[in-house]
Amino acid sequence: MxxxxxxxxxxxxxxxxxxxxxxxxxxxxxxxxxxxxxxxxxxxxxxxxxxxxxxxxxxxxxxxxxxxxxxxxVGYVPQRNAVDWDFPTNALDVVLMGRYGHIGMIKKPSTKDKQIALNCLKDVGMEAYADRSIGQLSGGQQQRVFLARALAQEAxxxxxxxxxxxxxxxxxxxxxxxxxxxxxxxxxxxxxxxxxxxxxxxxxxxxxxxxxxxxxxxxxxxxxxxxxxxxxxxxxxxxxxxxxxxxxx
Amino acid sequence: MNEFWVLLTGSLVGITCGLTGVFLILRKTAMIADAISHTVLFGIVVAFMITQSLSGFWMLLGAAIAGLLTTFLVQVLQSGGLQEDAAIGVVFTSLFALGVLFITLFAGNVHLDVEHVLMGEIAFVPWDTWDILGFSMPKAVWMLLFVLLLNVLFLVFFYKEIKLSTFDPVFALSIGLPILAMHYSYMTLVSLTTVAAFDSVGAVLVVAMLIGPAATAYLMSKSVSGMIIWSMTFGVTAAITGYYLAKLWNTSIAGMMAAMIGALFMIVFLFKPHDGWTWKLFKRMKLKDTNVHV
The missing domain is CATH 3.40.50.300 (P-loop containing nucleotide triphosphate hydrolases)
Structure with a gap:
């Protein structure tokens, strides 16, 4: 294959x-x-x-x-500087965006989606920062969040x-x-x-x-x-x- | 009773514009609101020329089309290599000028004048009523309620889609989100919001209401939903305090409301805890103090 x-x-x-x-x-x-x-x-x-x-x-x-x-x-990690990190949202919320493709239009993320997102955040060693505003993360932490989002795509x-x-x-x-x-x-x-x-x-x-x-x-x-x-x-x-x-x- | 309708209209403008304005700020396209608030005039005049009526429905339709046309033309000029601000400047001045020309040429003796469009007159709102389903309410209130409903429905259904395509359009595209369709749907809502609001408060206050409360909310929000709540709160606060101050000082209601938006922004900008301007100044002085003593 x-x-x-x-x-x-x-x-x-x-x-x-x-x-x-x-x-x-x-x-x-x-x-x-x-x-x-x-x-x-x-x-x-x-x-x-x-x-x-x-x-x-x-x-x-x-x-x-x-x-x-x-x-x-397909899972995707765009360049980190492609987005505005002052966007008002937290780390877990960004990782949850990796689930949007699976959730489909209109529907809301389920408890299972949130659990998956949390696990992915744990995989990159960022579970302590789930509630942290993304603008307050260091460059390395932001990159980990992006990676966790791609992991949440389960591609x-x-x-x-x-x-x-x-x-x-x-x-x-x-x-x-x-x-x-x-x-x-x-x-x-x-x-x-x-x-x-x-x-x-x-x-x-x-x-x-x-x-x-x-x-x-x-x-x-x-x-x-x-x-x-x-x-x-x-x-x-x-x-x-x-x-x-x-x-x- | 008249006071109630004016206050309700102002508050509805605050809520609707506050809601719509959030994504204008987040998408960094605040000035497109300025463009649309002027080009809807063109849409309204053309709608009047075609239908020879000033009915709310045709005005809304004409404005929506003009708003879409503005968005589309800006997009075209931008992909042709022009910066966004220049593209907006060229498109909106041209369409607005056409609108003004058409009014003087074809609608000279109708109640459609440039000053009214720019400044509006919220004090006259209670006398222009519509009866729908046995309820008699001012036309402005009906239109604002209708547009508010559309805005709320859009967010209920597409909240996560508009959020993702605003934050990270490249990623959104990779999971198959129709980001261009989202963009145009949202800009249609901005156009509808603009026309519903500007009949009562004028194009200038519409821009203030679309951008000011959302920009203030942006300074103090950690989530998009929080920003939406704050933005609507600031919009309503500015409308109500603006009304009573205008009454107190016997001055323009719309003007006072716009001034209150500016005042609220300055208060938050200066005194917001932790990273407000005065807070930073205070910390810097403290830091200097410790440096001296060391």
Whole structure:
């Protein structure tokens, strides 16, 4: 079974081409990093897969079916700075929003939905902050709330846009533990990531992207210096010094 | 009895605008209310030109369409690369000017004048009555009750949808929420609220009532539902205190109500515990004190 299958996907903003002829096939059960330089189209790729962009050509299949929000197969963590954190609401309420797709239009969240939301908040170590206004949370705590909301979606395939940006070390460890746990449960997770130092520790599958796919496959095969140089356009002179990347040998 | 109707009308404007205004503030589109409050004039005039009647129903319909047209045009200009405030400025001045032109050209001898539209006259509300189902109430009260009902029904059915599509539209889209339809439905409600309110209190007070109470409530609310309650409370408070102060000083009722909205906002802004302006100043002075002694 393939978690994600993308064929001939291209995206243009106005006249500018952002993604060009992207083809991907990724089996279920992997923790996949989407890696590439700034402006490579990493976030655009996720948005295009989730059918949020009008100027898109090509086809996308998730779990071998066209995307349909009513299937509840997809969980999503947008970039943290995409929302206004001064919005008057608390942490539990935001996590509960992850249940809205299951609840359906018009109906109200049930006690069971609230219990699920509370458990997800517990999973990210934030149960003590359930009643806290989201504006009073630190950046790392806000990111955990976003992750908890995606967990509350109880999806099969997760897409996360830069979940490690601007978070503290403890939050980073919590998030990666949860992602590995999702993988152990047979879920598929796609994460936009830009820290090459940690990438090969975190992910067992990689998509290297720079407007088009430069490499995609298991980490040990794709995370090579040649592939990275191609994706980053030869600007990676510092790569020789990275020690944590085991695949450089 | 007349005093009762004026107070009821003012309070209904406060409640309805207070309710609708909450999401204008949260969606950061407060100025679209200013635009719509002016462009409904265009809708009303066109409705009058087509039907040759000043009946409430046609006015509501014309205003709703004008409001939607405003929202739509602003959206179009924005996706064409213009900033939102510039798009609003261009659209509303053009449509408002057209409305004024049409009034002077085609409706010169009818009770539709620009000053009335801008300032309204709440004191005349009790004499213009409608009999519906054997009840005789001022027209303004009927219209406001009707629009309030629509607003309440919308929130009862779509509260969590409008909340999510306001807080995080990207996520809302990913779970299949029709965010564009929500946007236009809500803007229709803003238009209807505007026209129901402005016949009695004028376009300027409508804007004040839509934005002021909700902005004040925003300063002190931790939840959207709390913000709605506070916003309606501030709207009604401004209406009632404004009425009695206007009576006391023998001045414009609508003007006094708008002034009270501003006063309430300033009071909350300055004296709100923990992060009000004076509170912060006080804490800063205390901090300076301790610094000196250390």
């Amino acid at each position: 393939d978690a994600l299958q993308v064929k001939k996907l291209s995206v243009a903003y106005e006249e500018k081409v952002v993604l060009k002829n992207v083809n991907l096939t990724i089996p279920v059960g992997h923790l996949t990093g989407i890696i590439g330089p700034n402006g490579a189209g990493k976030s655009t790729l996720i948005k295009a897969i989730l059918n949020q962009l009008p100027n898109k050509t090509g086809t996308v299949h998730i779990l071998e079916r066209p995307l349909n929000p009513k299937d509840h197969t 099969e395939v997760y897409f996360m846009d830069e979940p490690f940006v601007g978070v503290d070390a403890a939050t980073e460890r919590t998030i990666i533990a949860i992602l590995k746990d999702l993988k152990a449960k047979g879920k598929s997770v796609f994460v936009v990531h830009h820290d090459l130092q940690t990438a090969s520790d975190y992910f067992d599958w990689m998509i290297l992207l720079n407007q088009t796919i430069t490499a995609s496959g298991p980490t040990e095969q794709t995370f090579t210096e040649d592939n990275l140089q191609e994706a980053y356009g030869g600007k990676l002179f510092f790569m020789d010094q990275t020690k944590s990347n085991k695949s450089f040998n």
